[in-house]
Amino acid sequence: MVSDTDYSGYVSKGTRVLTGGDGVSYRFDPSSLPLELLLSGGPGPYGRFETLDRPADLASWLQESRLALTVPVTAADFRIRPAEFAEIQALRDTLWLVVGEIVHGRPPSAEDLTLINESAATTIQPKVDLVTGGLGWVTPITGAQVLGVVAREVIDFLVWDGGRRVRECAASDCRLVFLDTSRSRNRRWCSMERCGNRHKVRTYRARQDE
Ligand SMILES: [Zn+2]
Secondary structure (H helix, E strand, O other), X not given: OEXXXXXOOOOOOOOEEEEOOOXXXXXXXXXXXXXHHHOOOOOHHHHHHOOOOOHHXXXXXXXXXXXXXXXXXXXXXXXXXXXXXHHHHHHHHHHHHXXXXXXXXXXXXXXXXXXXXXXXXXXXXXXXXXXXXXXXXXXXXXXXXXXXXXXXXXXXXXXXXXXXXXXXXXXXXXXXXXXXXXXXXXXOOOOHHHHHHHHHHHHHHHHHHO
């Protein structure tokens, strides 16, 4: 569940504050914009934690997302039409299916891959910022460009190591999915402060009981 508590002072863009069934909040960085998007809601049972009801919600969500890590953006930088919003939601629905297959070592369906391919047509237009000399983006950023940037990242992780870097948290009671960007490919937990720590505590207790 995504908390709306304001942790912006110490949570970097792309890291979301989630609240477990026990009411304890923790930070989770899925290390991938498409996987971060899954935290915003989804079809069927995921609809219970839907946070995006209209285009303005998506613009606000993007302002806190991993996208804003690369270049700071505000909700006002986006111009998302209702039809584009619907396409982004459809891509997110498909992503739930695709991720569900690849974390279990199964190939995604050709139909789902086709939708991802077709969504990747356009992307955010980069520019040299005339003031800072650093990277900037041409604004407004359209919904079609957001759709494309998400779809292109999905294509990247599907082809990178055959999608094996997309992994579900190793805790048996946790379904969070992240992209393992570690060099040693050994990220196991959604969050060290959550599942990593719970594992450490269990291991410690098991040793005490021996
Ligand atoms: Zn976990």
